[in-house]
Amino acid sequence: MRRLFGNISTGVYLAAMLGFIYLPVVILVLFSFQRGMLPVPPFEGPSLEWYERAFSNPRLMAALGNSVIVALSSSFAATLLGFLAAYSLARRPPRYAGSVRFLLMAPITVSYLIIALGLLVVFNMVGMSKSLLAVGIGHTIINLPLCFAIIYSQFGDHHRNMDQAAHDLGAGDLQVIWRIAIPIMRPAIFAAFCLAATLSWDEFIIALLLSRFDVTLPVMIFELLRAGLSPEVNAAGTIVFAISMSTVAVAAIAMLLWRGGKR
Amino acid sequence: MNDVLVELKNITKRYGPVTAVENINLSIRRGEFLVLLGPSGSGKTTILSILGGFTVPTEGTVLIDGKDVTQMPPAQRPTVTVFQDYALFPHMTVAQNVAFGLEMRGVKRADRLRLVEQALATVGLAGYGARRIHELSGGQRQRVALARAIVVEPAVLLLDEPLGALDLKIRQQMQDELVRLQKTLHATFVHVTHDQEEAMSIADNVVLVNGGKIEDYGPPERVYLRPATLFAATFMGDSNILAGRVVSAGAGTLRVDTPIGQLALAGQAEAGSEVHISIRPEKIRVGSASTDRAANDGGGHSESVVLGEGEVIELVFQGTHRRCRLRAGPGGATDILARVPLDLDIAVGSRAVLGTRIGDLVLLRN
Numbered sequence: 001m002r003r004l005f006g007n008i009s010t011g012v013y014l015a016a017m018l019g020f021i022y023l024p025v026v027i028l029v030l031f032s033f034q035r036g037m038l039p040v041p042p043f044e045g046p047s048l049e050w051y052e053r054a055f056s057n058p059r060l061m062a063a064l065g066n067s068v069i070v071a072l073s074s075s076f077a078a079t080l081l082g083f084l085a086a087y088s089l090a091r092r093p094p095r096y097a098g099s100v101r102f103l104l105m106a107p108i109t110v111s112y113l114i115i116a117l118g119l120l121v122v123f124n125m126v127g128m129s130k131s132l133l134a135v136g137i138g139h140t141i142i143n144l145p146l147c148f149a150i151i152y153s154q155f156g157d158h159h160r161n162m163d164q165a166a167h168d169l170g171a172g173d174l175q176v177i178w179r180i181a182i183p184i185m186r187p188a189i190f191a192a193f194c195l196a197a198t199l200s201w202d203e204f205i206i207a208l209l210l211s212r213f214d215v216t217l218p219v220m221i222f223e224l225l226r227a228g229l230s231p232e233v234n235a236a237g238t239i240v241f242a243i244s245m246s247t248v249a250v251a252a253i254a255m256l257l258w259r260g261g262k263r
Numbered sequence: 264m265n266d267v268l269v270e271l272k273n274i275t276k277r278y279g280p281v282t283a284v285e286n287i288n289l290s291i292r293r294g295e296f297l298v299l300l301g302p303s304g305s306g307k308t309t310i311l312s313i314l315g316g317f318t319v320p321t322e323g324t325v326l327i328d329g330k331d332v333t334q335m336p337p338a339q340r341p342t343v344t345v346f347q348d349y350a351l352f353p354h355m356t357v358a359q360n361v362a363f364g365l366e367m368r369g370v371k372r373a374d375r376l377r378l379v380e381q382a383l384a385t386v387g388l389a390g391y392g393a394r395r396i397h398e399l400s401g402g403q404r405q406r407v408a409l410a411r412a413i414v415v416e417p418a419v420l421l422l423d424e425p426l427g428a429l430d431l432k433i434r435q436q437m438q439d440e441l442v443r444l445q446k447t448l449h450a451t452f453v454h455v456t457h458d459q460e461e462a463m464s465i466a467d468n469v470v471l472v473n474g475g476k477i478e479d480y481g482p483p484e485r486v487y488l489r490p491a492t493l494f495a496a497t498f499m500g501d502s503n504i505l506a507g508r509v510v511s512a513g514a515g516t517l518r519v520d521t522p523i524g525q526l527a528l529a530g531q532a533e534a535g536s537e538v539h540i541s542i543r544p545e546k547i548r549v550g551s552a553s554t555d556r557a558a559n560d561g562g563g564h565s566e567s568v569v570l571g572e573g574e575v576i577e578l579v580f581q582g583t584h585r586r587c588r589l590r591a592g593p594g595g596a597t598d599i600l601a602r603v604p605l606d607l608d609i610a611v612g613s614r615a616v617l618g619t620r621i622g623d624l625v626l627l628r629n
Contacts, residue, residue: 162352169363
């Protein structure tokens with residue numbers, strides 16, 4: 001009896017928690033299929049007309065393209081820099097490795113708003129205008145600590161021997177990195193890249209403050225919202241959400257396959 | 264007659280205040296199977312690492328083939344190390360692993376394929392080239408690591424406890440194969456282990472390392488039968504150690520007072536000095552008190568010595584023999600360990616006469 005009660009209360013609690021987390025997203029997605037002008041109840045039946053509108057909106061599509069470019073290039077830069085930092089700290093720790101690690105990780109605690117403001121000031125000083133490049137640099141900065149942490153955590157001592165064995169057999173530093181370290185660290189590198197890409201894809205504050213004419217998708221959605229609620233905004237939001245989720249799913253599946261491949 | 268391939272001269276390695284190895288001098292002959300033996304933390308792995316180029320000594324010189332390689336990185340040395348965990352590349356096939364060193368040396372693809380197949384055949388893995396590393400057993404991985412090392416024909420092959428991770432049975436099989444491999448390739452092997460039985464069964468020469476210093480060096484039989492130091496006597500198998508004081512010394516013969524009485528033996532020491540004497544358990548003869556088998560039967564080094572009487576306090580069946588512990592000396596001053604044949608008529612509580620030969624009393628250096 002008590003067990004049944006326990007099960008029921010656990011179930012209710014779980015449902016409430018999941019509802020709290022997912023209900024807003026479910027509502028957003030649901031009303032992107034609204035037949036009618038307003039994304040508010042009642043739901044008047046499924047329709048793809050707002051998706052058609054969204055996909056034929058050149059500004060929205062340009063913003064989507066911008067977002068893809070920024071996400072891919074800034075994650076590539078963050079992953080590359082994070083990998084190199086992790087490799088050197090794991091393999092040839094410099095004198096003050098602990099402090100270097102701390103300095104690399106510290107930006108994770110700084111708010112995006114502060115980073116964006118700081119970058120604005122710096123770009124202004126060096127005469128660089130607001131642009132997608134500026135946004136990309138901002139995203140590289142916020143994602144570098146994460147990429148570093150993920151990759152660094154996966155460097156183990158048994159990898160050290162592989163590097164040494166490769167050196168011993170005549171490989172130079174670059175050959176060891178390219179032939180041994182990167183292939184062995186592939187799952188961590190890929191995970192870091194995917195996480196960085198989704199974070200950049202969703203990022204709003206830095207993108208808003210550092211861009212002017214070419215904007216990313218979240219900024220474009222924000223601008224559309226200022227014109228008023230419309231199921232088209234829901235459709236655009238659903239596209240953002242769907243692409244984030246697919247990236248995470250691809251990453252998760254790839255990790256499972258790699259893990260299954262070993263042992 | 265330049266058959267010295269590797270020379271370590273006055274090698275010292277310090278890590279901050281810690282001295283890992285101190286003033287090591289060692290020559291390795293071409294075609295020798297040398298084993299660095301010692302407990303963990305003794306510095307044996309540091310010596311191997313200095314040979315391989317992974318560690319630069321604080322002081323001293325490493326010569327290979329007469330050339331000073333002390334500062335030379337591993338890639339340029341004519342050495343290859345087989346790591347304890349094999350350090351195989353998990354993302355490559357067996358053949359790609361073995362081919363790696365050849366590829367780095369710029370060997371052409373066709374030659375590479377031939378040499379890889381040859382090396383795999385040498386270690387008994389012909390036809391395994393396409394396998395992935397994770398599909399192999401521990402013993403097979405060990406063979407791949409060996410193939411990857413020998414395929415580049417190093418002047419010296421360095422093995423860092425390569426058999427440590429294997430089951431006893433495979434380990435013994437691999438010991439034999441290592442020796443066979445080394446003899447067929449006429450290669451020079453330096454092998455690190457903490458297992459004294461492994462060392463004795465594979466080594467041409469054993470270097471016994473303890474506390475960063477060389478305790479003893481020589482063929483395994485010599486090191487086992489006539490250990491140079493107290494550490495050598497206790498680390499290599501069981502030993503009876505008698506502490507004593509030299510009462511007289513002269514003409515290469517010492518008389519030493521021990522807990523089981525005064526013993527005469529060959530050796531050099533000052534009168535009045537404290538020494539240790541080692542006797543291997545299998546060199547002790549045990550006779551029942553009535554039929555004294557430890558009687559005098561000749562002269563010189565084979566001359567028998569009576570070590571007095573003892574009371575059997577422990578008798579353990581060990582298959583081919585029994586391990587017998589006796590309380591010996593006046594007032595049961597010391598325990599003596601002996602091996603007795605299964606058919607000897609003794610039992611716990613019975614008294615026996617102990618004997619050995621003068622030549623089996625070994626004076627240990629402190």
